[in-house]
Structures are given as C-alpha cells and as structure tokens.
Amino acid sequence: MGGPALANTEHRYGWIAIVLHWSMAALLLGLVVLGIYMVRLPDVGYDREKITLILAHKALGMIALAAVVARLAWRLTNALPRFVDGLAEWEQVSALFVHMWLYALMFALPVTGWLMSSAGGYPTPVFSWFNAPDLIAVNEHLFQALIDVHRWLGYAFAAIIALHSAAALRHHVALKDDTLRKMLPGA
Numbered sequence: 001m002g003g004p005a006l007a008n009t010e011h012r013y014g015w016i017a018i019v020l021h022w023s024m025a026a027l028l029l030g031l032v033v034l035g036i037y038m039v040r041l042p043d044v045g046y047d048r049e050k051i052t053l054i055l056a057h058k059a060l061g062m063i064a065l066a067a068v069v070a071r072l073a074w075r076l077t078n079a080l081p082r083f084v085d086g087l088a089e090w091e092q093v094s095a096l097f098v099h100m101w102l103y104a105l106m107f108a109l110p111v112t113g114w115l116m117s118s119a120g121g122y123p124t125p126v127f128s129w130f131n132a133p134d135l136i137a138v139n140e141h142l143f144q145a146l147i148d149v150h151r152w153l154g155y156a157f158a159a160i161i162a163l164h165s166a167a168a169l170r171h172h173v174a175l176k177d178d179t180l181r182k183m184l185p186g187a
C-alpha cells in the first residue's frame, strides 16, 4: 500500500483531509494560545503590542472560518473512512460526538468573535486585504456578553481538543492500532 490519495477512501483519510486537519490544528491551537496571551497584556492607552496581536487574532480567526467552511463541504461530499476494527459501540459514538463538537466550536468561535467585534463597534479587517462587514448593530450590552461567550467557548474548545488528542494518542501508543496512521501521510 502506498501513501494517501487526494480523496479519502474507506480505509484512510486522503491528502486534502490530512492537510486541512493538521494545518487547522496548528492554526486553531495558535489562536487559543494567542487569545489567552493577548487578553492578559496590560490595557494601557494604545498599547501597540496588544492591538497588533488582537488584529492578527481576528484576521487569522476569519481565515479559520473560511477553512472550516471548505473542510465541512469536503467532509460532506467525500467518503468517511471507517473506524479501525474492534471498536466498541461507545467508542464509535464518542468519537463521532467529539468530532461533531469540534466542528460546532470551529464555527462558533470565529462567529462569536466576529459578532463581538460588530457589537462593540470595532472593524474586522482581514490583514490589509479587506474589511469583513459588520454582522449586527453596535450594542454595548451584547458586546460584553459576547466577550464572555467567546471566552468560555474557547476554554471548552481547548478541553475538547485535549480529550480528542488524548484519545488519538491512546490508540497509537497503548492500543497500537491504525487510528492515528489513517490521519498521517505515511503508507
């Protein structure tokens, strides 16, 4: 058996799903770390570093939103590789449940971030390419609420990523099955 094809097969993920999975994993983990770091910087006047990092966080977050739209479209129109043989029913159900939550949060985080910026009256520039349009009118009460929602969704996302990664590593290291290899480029 050679390396992966472009598309998924019944037995493994293909190149497109692999590149989307690992590049988005890096981007999303980076966004969580950046988010937590930047909000803890001192809020003195027009602190340059803080503003620069928030703008980078917003632009990268909007790119993550575009990427997850493409990824979900690919997933829904492509074969879904089967789980490795011998998984208990609760394991299959848990894996699908966790994947569903990962998708829900990959959408909910950028959307709440974008809504938050709109409600706060702040623009959402995507680097210097273009400004994403405001989704809702300025509303100070909603702005404060959305900051909390975005924060707690971010923490929940980190927890679910940890669970998902621990499960993948358990399959690879303890159970020694092909679960992780299905998502890796090798043969």
Ligand code: HEM
Residues within 6 Å of the ligand: 028, 031, 032, 033, 035, 036, 039, 054, 057, 058, 059, 060, 061, 062, 064, 065, 106, 109, 110, 111, 112, 113, 114, 116, 117, 124, 147, 150, 151, 154, 155, 157
């Ligand atoms: C998948 C994408 C995203 C992830 C994983 C993410 C994650 C986070 C996290 C973990 C925090 C820190 C929360 C805290 O500790 O208080 C944060 C803060 C923030 N995020 Fe995001 N974010 C994403 C997308 C976006 C987008 C698209 C925008 C805006 C367009 C945005 C705007 C903000 C802002 C303004 C803050 C600071 C809020 C404050 O002042 O407390 N985020 N984000």
Ligand code: HEM
Residues within 6 Å of the ligand: 017, 021, 024, 025, 026, 028, 029, 075, 081, 082, 083, 084, 099, 102, 103, 106, 161, 164, 165, 166, 168, 169, 179, 180, 181, 182, 183
């Ligand atoms: C931000 C981090 C991550 C996110 C959002 C994420 C998301 C997902 C999603 C949604 C799937 C289902 C397939 C798909 O529709 O693309 C998946 C599959 C998978 N992920 Fe992740 N993942 C992340 C990090 C990781 C890490 C760090 C590992 C390994 C330690 C990992 C290992 C796997 C494996 C092995 C599969 C295939 C499971 C199977 O079908 O049997 N993921 N991931």
